[in-house]
Structures are given as C-alpha cells and as structure tokens.
Amino acid sequence: MKRLKNWDNKTWLSSKSYISQFNKFLKRKINLNKNLKILDIGCGRANIISALQKKYKFRNKPIGIDVVGNKDVKKNIIFKRVEALKYLNRQEKYDVILIKQTIHFFxxxxLNRLLSLAKKSLNSKGKILIFSLKTKKNKIPCFKKMKKNLEKSLKRDENxxxxxxxxxxxxxxxxxNFKVNISKQKYVRMIRERYISCLLNMSAKEIKFGISEIKSKYKNQIKFTDTLKCISYRK
Ligand SMILES: C[S@@+](CC[C@H](N)C(=O)[O-])C[C@H]1O[C@@H](n2cnc3c(N)ncnc32)[C@H](O)[C@@H]1O
Incomplete structure (x- = not known):
C-alpha cells in the first residue's frame, strides 16, 4: 500500500477539539499520571501523545513510531521512524500501547505478530488500546468508488x-464518537490530498470525478459522526 501522509494534516483529526475529546476518552480508560510510559504505534504527527505530554508531563516522554516521518511531527515526544514489528522486537516495556487507526495496514x-509483541512489551497491568473505524453504518462522507473501497476495507477490518x-x-x-462539522471546501481538499487509505490507490482521474460527485451531493457544510471502535486489553 502507498504511504499515508495527509491523514492528520490540518484535518478534524488534528483539531484541538478532536484531540481534547479523544484524550478525555482515554482518561476514562487509563489512570493517566506522570509515571506512565506510553508507546503510540502509527502515531502520524503524534498529536495525541503530544497533547498528553503537555498535560501530564510524563517522567518518560511518550514514544511515537511511524513508517512515515512527517516534517511537522510534534517535538515534545520521542519520535522514531521505524516499522512497528522491528521496533517492538526489543526489551523495552510500556504501561500503555496505543494503536489508533493503524491495524488495517497490517x-x-x-497483526498477530504485532499483538503478541505488544503483549510482551507491556508492564504488569499495562494496557493495549486499539482504535479502528466502526465497520457497520459508517458515516464517513464518500463518493461511489471511495465507498466501495471503504466497505471492502471495513469488511477486512472485521476479520x-x-x-x-x-x-x-x-x-x-x-x-x-466525534461530531464532525466541516466545510465542503475543506473536505474536498482532504480528498484531493488522499487523507484516508481507501483513496491511496485511486487514479488522479478517479479522484477528480469523485470530487465533483461530493460537490454535487453535499451542502456547503458537511456534518456527520466519526465513530471509532475501541478495543481495550489489560495484562
Ligand atoms: C491512519 S494513520 C493514523 C495516525 C494516528 N494514529 C492518528 O490516529 O491520528 C495510520 C498511521 O500508521 C502508520 N503505519 C502504517 N503501517 C505501519 C507500520 N507497519 N509501522 C509503523 N507505522 C505504520 C502510517 O504511516 C500512518 O501514519
């Protein structure tokens, strides 16, 4: 699969409100305190762990790993450009391992290897939190071909x-759940920049047709709920 670069590039997924609501959700799952050691697998620009570090000032800076090294990755965390399976094959242990919207790349x-290594890399009572798009009645605004690709990918996610x-x-x-309210213009930009993996392998022509479909299908402001399933494991 081609590399994903614009997922959190000035989209709702990197907005203050999204990050803050997401981290409030995390707080309900984990007893967040400065002693925790956190690893974020497939961290993108590391917005989530960066906001957590700002708030909780962890003794050990959170570590974010990703195969893509975006130039604007947050600076207050430790970022490593590395493939997850390679990185986890070591002695280091964590209290929290976050895998958000990344399993579909495996x-x-x-994925089995990743999970087994992640379990081995947990401290006692450590947690693995996996987030992934909900597979039924997903509300992500799509054009026809995009919907087809997304449905196929969501079917695979169920496996x-x-x-x-x-x-x-x-x-x-x-x-x-996050309530998205985005201008059609911004959403069109996100599609043009192939913000989601179901757009990565489309031709320029398909994207262009898709954008005109979105333009005629939606009003100036697009509203929907972005829902992620959270799978939580405790050692
Ligand atoms: C959809 S983005 C999610 C980014 C971030 N977790 C978030 O939710 O905002 C998935 C990320 O996983 C990264 N990724 C995919 N396969 C990976 C692998 N094998 N090892 C490390 N990172 C990977 C991609 O480069 C991408 O940045």
Whole structure:
C-alpha cells in the first residue's frame, strides 16, 4: 500500500477539539499520571501523545513510531521512524500501547505478530488500546468508488477484529464518537490530498470525478459522526 501522509494534516483529526475529546476518552480508560510510559504505534504527527505530554508531563516522554516521518511531527515526544514489528522486537516495556487507526495496514500474520509483541512489551497491568473505524453504518462522507473501497476495507477490518479477539482474548469494547462539522471546501481538499487509505490507490482521474460527485451531493457544510471502535486489553 502507498504511504499515508495527509491523514492528520490540518484535518478534524488534528483539531484541538478532536484531540481534547479523544484524550478525555482515554482518561476514562487509563489512570493517566506522570509515571506512565506510553508507546503510540502509527502515531502520524503524534498529536495525541503530544497533547498528553503537555498535560501530564510524563517522567518518560511518550514514544511515537511511524513508517512515515512527517516534517511537522510534534517535538515534545520521542519520535522514531521505524516499522512497528522491528521496533517492538526489543526489551523495552510500556504501561500503555496505543494503536489508533493503524491495524488495517497490517496483514493478518503481521497483526498477530504485532499483538503478541505488544503483549510482551507491556508492564504488569499495562494496557493495549486499539482504535479502528466502526465497520457497520459508517458515516464517513464518500463518493461511489471511495465507498466501495471503504466497505471492502471495513469488511477486512472485521476479520482483523476476529484476529484481535483470538490473540488478546480478554478484551472489552466501547465507542469513541466525534461530531464532525466541516466545510465542503475543506473536505474536498482532504480528498484531493488522499487523507484516508481507501483513496491511496485511486487514479488522479478517479479522484477528480469523485470530487465533483461530493460537490454535487453535499451542502456547503458537511456534518456527520466519526465513530471509532475501541478495543481495550489489560495484562
Ligand atoms: C491512519 S494513520 C493514523 C495516525 C494516528 N494514529 C492518528 O490516529 O491520528 C495510520 C498511521 O500508521 C502508520 N503505519 C502504517 N503501517 C505501519 C507500520 N507497519 N509501522 C509503523 N507505522 C505504520 C502510517 O504511516 C500512518 O501514519
């Protein structure tokens, strides 16, 4: 798959309000305090752990890893440009391992490897938190071809959820909901910049057609709820 570069590039996913609501959600899942050691796998620009570091001033700076090194990755965390399986193959332990909207980049075999390594990399009572788009009745605004690709990817995610259940066993589920209110103009820019992986392999022509579809289908302001399924595992 091609590399994803614009996921959190000035989108609702990097907005103050999203990050703050997301981190409030995390607070309900984890006893956030300065002694925690956090690893964010597939951290993108590291907006989430950066905001956490600002607030909780962890003794150990959170570590964010990603295969893409964006030039505007947050500076108050430790960023490593590395593939997750390579990085986890070491002795270091964490209290929290966050894997947000990243599992779909893994093959079934590699996801199994990732989970097993993540479990081994947890301190006692450590937690793994996995977030992924909800697979049923997803509300992400799409044009036809994008919808088709997204549905296919969400179907695949359901298989990945089965792998997670089988590997981690004792897990609990919840949902994180964020109400998006974005101008059509901004959303069109996000599509043009291929913000989501179901757009990565489309031709320029398909994106252009898709954008005209979005332009005629939606009003000037686009509103919908972005829902993530949260899978939580505790050692
Ligand atoms: C959809 S983005 C999510 C970014 C961030 N977690 C967030 O929610 O804002 C997925 C990220 O996972 C990264 N990624 C994909 N495969 C990876 C791998 N094998 N190891 C490390 N990072 C990976 C991508 O480069 C991308 O930045």
């Amino acid at each position: 093959s079934k075999t590699n 990945l959820f089965r792998i997670i259940k089988k590997n981690l066993k004792e897990i609990s589920y919840s949902n994180f």
